[in-house]
Amino acid sequence: MSRPGFENVFVLNTGRCGSTTLARACAHLTSHGAGHETRTHLTGPDRLAYPSPHIEADNRLSWFLGRLDETWGDRAAYVHLTRDPEAVARSFVARPNPGILRAYRTGILLGAGWKAPAPDPLVLARDYVDTVTANIRHFLRDKSRVMELRLETLEDDLPRFLDWIGATGDLAAARAEIAHRHNATPEA
Template identity: 55%
Template sequence: MRALQMTQVFVLCTGRCGSKTFTRAAEHMTNFTAKHESRTHLLGANRFAYPVNHIEIDNRLAWWTGKLNQAYGDTPFYVHLTRDRDAVIKSYVARKNYGLVKAYRETMLCNLPLRKPNTDITAIAEDLVDTITSNITYFLRDKTRVMQMRMETMEQDFPAFWDWVSAKGDLAAAMTEWTVRHNATE
């Protein structure tokens, strides 16, 4: 009898690209748990103590790739979830006063708009998206189990992902989640 392989799946993304919807779809798997940003409140080794047979969808992981690599290396499945760049930027611009783009502007860039009044929120959102994408691309460059997935092609990509990780459960119900806008920007 073949031993059951246990694994983790990490979905890396910029945010604003369907990560909550991905979670909802993956929750229809019976041989994996799936959570969205489930350990963001923890520090050190606890931050990366994900259970086996778990799918973690967390845009913040792109900032912690060094620790993610130390904890898991090339063992897990990695997904790079993307969406049309301009759509992601537009979504971040609409959320300019809270969340990641606000934190990036006020802390990572040290209040860039206050020091450079001509810098607009679109330029900041562009820089944020490009920085995160670059971090993910660099991290994944030497990983052997990587899948690229796009919001715009989920009709084909999610069933391929389902097969790739040998998921069990209700794929039809999972696909229905992609017709619902979870955590949409108004």
């Protein structure tokens, strides 16, 4: 079982930074359940009613941080998973389905896609990455259980993360999973 206080682990991120890969690595654990965007279709209290102990990687949690704090607060551990911001922005722009970036452009920025001139997609993606990163950093400022992981060093950092949460299971398979690129943006 996980260490006391590590009831759940939330992997906060912008997207396009290895969250699918990390979730697949954590799926090899027996000490924790693990998932990637498992409750995105739910509303109200159900949206954040994760089983325990569980590791959840979901970039959309950055828009639920107030409710995440009310529901889990400092009982959970938090990982801020990052990647070079320019690489993240370029990955978003290169995606065939713009997904959350389209929602940011047309919903959060309220019509940025309809007014002339339309924003440059890379400028928009950079703004999204900066906004979500700032939201996450602000949320984490008063949390006592926080770890930062970077996609660029994830292979080396994974053992530290697994030890931090007291993980058990097939740790070799978890480490091997990191070597695969999951949900990678297709190369042009």
